[in-house]
Amino acid sequence: MQKIIRIKINKILVISIMVVFSSTLIGCWDQKIYEKVGFIFVVGVESSKEKHKKLLVTYTNPAIGIGKRNQVELTSQEADLLRQAIEISRTKTSRPLESGKIQQILISKELAEKGEIHNLVSIFSSDPLSPTLAFLVIVDGSPYELCKKSLEFPDKPRIGVYLNQLLEAAVKDSKEPETRIYNFDTEYYAEGLDSIVPMIKLESTTVKLTGSALFSRDKMVGNIDVKQTTLMLAMMNKLKNTAEYIFRVPNIEEAHSGVRDGIAASIKKIKRKINVTIDRGKPIVNIQFKFKGFIDEYRWDDLDKEKKYRELESQMAEELKNECLNIIKYTQAVGSDPLGIGDIVRAKHSDYWKKVDWKEAYKTAEINIDVKFELESHGLLY
Template sequence: MKKTIIFLLIIIMSINLTGCWDQKIYEKSGFVLQVGFETYNTNDMLISFTLPVVDMTAKERTELIYSNGAMLREFREKARKTSAKVVEGGKIQQFLIDDSLAKKGINNLFEVIERDSTDPPTAFVLITEGSPKEMFQVLQGYGDKPVPAFYIHDLIRSNIKSSYVPETRMFQFSTQYFSPGIDPIIPIIKLQTDKGKGVEVTGTALFSGDKLVGKIDTKETPFLLAMMGKMKGTIFISKRLTEKEQENNKKGCAISINKVKRKLSVNILDNKPVVNISLNLNAAIAEFKWNEMYDSDFEQYVEGVISAEIKDLCEKVLKYTQEVGSDPIGIGDIIRAKHNNYWEKINWENAYKDVVFNVKVNVNISNHGVIR
């Protein structure tokens, strides 16, 4: 009898706890795949949406809607008045923001996006060199590319694997923005016509708070990620060996970095933060001089030259981050956790410019892949 009563109570509670949701019919919904924001004038932005076109007889595979407006919600209502379907945001793949708008600050914009529970927090955030609207329009005419949203999605994912750009999704940007002592970074893309039609990743945007303050290229980004402990592996093209080997090698050397170990320590000496960064890179020579047999002395020479070149590159990136006032590694966050008494006494935005960085790089070439 007791078991029967418990069973009935469970059934009654299950019925009472069931909820409901507004019905959304797929065939009548226009799912936004991309959202673009760019500068329009002093008070307004130009906002763009792309939506998939299901009709196989249609000329374009995506529907492009754009208009100026001061508020995102204002534009969404304008879009609903021109789209044949109900505009929904649950399938957004990317938020694209032009660099001129990003320099003014983007957190207020993101706060509005995050308040809508249908906007996915896992959508990529990208900075564009040029107009997002123009990029959407041009990509509509590329018949040899997938739907623009999926093309850019796959492009970013493949370059994240090669460490040419960071992985920055909506929730990651917001987390870093609200964390004292660490600044967000975002991939940069642009339309490319000189190397074949398409979109190219060009580097990484550095932020101070929510404002874009600087940029680094795709050669520098992997080693910023390495110092952050986030490098996944990359191909590094060394030009310094070209200078040393002019007679026999005029191309340079390509090495494949497949494993990275980072050690980082922060100390306060003479009232200044001193940061020691050690990178141990395991690599293989991917391309150098063919039909050569290398001895151990030459291997050590190559390791030394490339280690010094990467060290100089890391120091250049760190110096630049100090000049523009961006702390992507999160040195301030470490100091806040481990040296809180010092943290409470200083303004980190000013103190970061005086941080002393000591960088040590060791490249270990495990094999050279020679063909003989």
């Protein structure tokens, strides 16, 4: 009986100590009511046309509580620094602006071509309240005009939601790279690897995907279209899912004049092997790609016969080889290395890497490509 009483007393004592101790703790709750906060969804950055060397920074945030769907509050501010623009904008909006929900950072093509994009976006990677998962996007035109025009889109959701849906669908279909703030930051510090960033353009009542911007460090040096972007992602081994690709295959089309041209095919997977050697101070790069896929749409052309099937595979592989080689030659000409060949050189030929300026050495590197394409099946034939 005495033992039971002692146990109960000990429990009461422990509970009492916990209550007293917890009551002495000082807690903080930084409460933010949703209806009273302006969550920034989109940030646009471009050069100011009015004031020399200043930035024009645009913000969009949902206008909550005004009784209409998809309403957006648009704010723009000229400033020397992004942080300065944010602080000034907070004095002009109906709600305090918060950056924790940013979906996209839009940079004008003109500004990207000037370089120093890393310095611009570093504020988002260093600020713990800013999400590094926000898409980095290059706009062929003015981000301000794009955001302003989006207020008039009759059949689209808010611009932040619309762009997010557009980009995520494009990434899933391997039409655009998935370049977020943290990706760009990581690749900026990798000396032998350059970023590719999705590009968009404003059209009358919509936004169009135009391909990808090629970077050398943090300066935009060129761009490729959507079809080339799909191949680039394949070469980078970054296909998210099965990717659609339209083949011309000219040798076959010439035999069927008057009939619809092209072959719609899907690239299912790819294997790549990159080997780099140094011969008399010059990098020799041999790349092997093995594509696998299937035909989605093509005329009936004896594809049930083995010989014809293999002939088609060979011609599709030849077309892929030429297209891939053209893309790589273009990246060499502009000085962008998204395949990360420099990373391979740095890892396997460190003595050579230390002696050269890779950006210049990459432009003169000899790059050879071997491509194989294996058809696993054929689908719709006509």
